[in-house]
Amino acid sequence: MNSGTDNEKIQVTGEIDMVENAESFSEGSLKETPSNGLRRGLKARHIQMIALGGTIGTGLFMASGKAISTGGPGGALIGYAAIGALVFCVMMSLGEMAAYIPIAGSFAHFATRFADPSLGFCVGWIYWANWAVGVAVELTGVAMIMEYWITSINSVVWSVICLIILLGVNVFSVKGYGEIEYWFSFIKVFTVVVFIIIGLCVDTGTIGGEYIGVRNFHLPGGSFPNGFLGVFNVLLTAAFSFNGVEIVGIAAGESANPHKTVPTAVKQVFYRIVLFYILSILVIGLCIPYTDPNLLEGSHDIAVSPFTLVFKKAGASWAADMMNAIILITMISAGNSGVYSSSRTLLALAENGYAPRFFTRVNRWGIPFWSVLATCCVGCLAFLTSLFGSGIVFNWLTNLTSLAGLITWVSISITHIRFRQGYNSQGRSLSALPYVAPLFPFCDIFVIILGAIIIFGQGYKHFIAPIYAPNIVASYIGLILAVLLYCGHKIFRRPSFVKNHEMNFEEGTIKPAVLEVDYDEKDGVTAQRAPLWKRVIQKIFDVIA
Secondary structure (H helix, E strand, O other): OHHHHHHHHHHHHHHHHHHHHHHHHHHOOOOEOOOOOOEOOEOHHHHHHHHHHOOOOHHHHOOHHHHHHHHHHHHHHHHHHHHHHHHHHHHHHHHHHHHHOOOOOHHHHHHHHHOOHHHHHHHHHHHHHHHHHHHHHHHHHHHHHHHHHOOOOOHHHHHHHHHHHHHHHHHHOHHHHHHHHHHHHHHHHHHHHHHHHHHHHHHHOOOOOOOOOOHHHHOOOOOOOOHHHHHHHHHHHHHHHOOOOOHHHHHHHHEOOHHHHHHHHHHHHHHHHHHHHHHHHHHHHHHOOOOOOHHHHOOOOHHHOHHHHHHHHOOOOOHHHHHHHHHHHHHHHHHHHHHHHHHHHHHHHHHOOOOOHHHHOOOOOOOOHHHHHHHHHHHHHHHHHOOOOOOHHHHHHHHHOOOHHHHHHHHHHHHHHHHHHHHHHOOOOHHHOOOOOOOOOHHHHHHHHHHHHHHHHOOHHHHOOOOOHHHHHHHHHHHHHHHHHHHHHHHHHOOOOOOHHHOOOOOOOOOHHHHHOOHHHHOHHHHHOOOHHHHHHHHHHHHHO
16 A cells, blocks of 8 residues: 555656646747747747738738629639638648747748758748838838828828837737737737628628628629639739738747647638638628629728728718728738748848848847848838839839749748658658648649749730730739749759758757647636636637637
């Protein structure tokens, strides 16, 4: 009996020691990546909301009407469903690599490490430029939105204030970025859910008005009034609307428990695409006929955006003000994500030797300060170009990076194919991966084919007479830049393609034993003590997400 009791005491003591050691590790090594000093301060809810926030933006709130006007209600559904499937495939591929090797600037690093250094160089700089210029686009948008309410103050003032806020949020703590995205994304999610419910009520006449049903799907021209070209144009609109969802791969480098949070976020992307995009497009198509000219104007006028129109049909006279506020939040959120993702990408470029080494330095809060500052400076300069002259420079800058998202998605799929080939050739077991992307390699092949079709076909209108050469160049300038970056690096550095046996699958990984303690569950006691309203909001969001 005594022997058994002693053994039980030893077992219990050993378990306590294991937990204490794991907790002490969480406060040290796991909270900070030794290679670059970044803090792992993003919790599961942050990662999930970042994944969600990357899929909801102005593309849904404003450009969705243009998609329905162009492709018809049926064409819009098919186009968004196709791009939604493409995005889900990309996220599964990226999730497999990012969960196993959670590192900042993931896909550029993965391309260098598992495919071709020139591809990593190209994708890294394209993606950084995309978000750096994207910050300028959002600063311009914030100024325009504020003019809707206040015209007595110069619009530049609002842009400067927004830039200072973004800089402050991203310089002091990665958790600050995560919290901002969490609450902004919650507002966007809530708006979309309310919109879907109200839209269905409008369509069925539940809240007054006539019963619409599926009448708008049977207008002259049917559900596909412009045929194949109409659907293809929707693919272009949808592809740019989904741009940003890949930020989850970058955020994995600062996640407290990437082995758990990244796969969870990836798996939920599918349901979110169906809930937020497909259902929203369906509701707009049911409530508003594709012949309504406001659908085209809604892409640049919030007063007639499809969301505003549906809310007005429900009797909400204040819909324009509300949606204007939502768009303002969306733009600040996009700018916040732009500063975060581009700074981490620049950090990864510096670590790989593709940018000056001082960009790898981090401050005492674990933030790559110089990378954040450089991104904000470039965004500020790009913004200034929109204020002077005719804005030609600014338009060219945006055209340079317009294809960055698609190029990044295709490169992720190419890299994943090479990752899996090298992993299997070294005799490694798939069971050792925290997350295994299903249907390999068919999903990657689907992304590469459809992505290439959109990249090369997006400028087809400029090949229809009368042909104007500058328009063709402007349409494909992003692709031209990518080719120049890739070929330039290949010519001057002459790197060889990474061979299967040369691939390193150890550096940057976190051993599963370290992650056995769930750090979000460790905070459970604190969560239970939270105010009732916070617990209710969190419960609602958990159900939605």
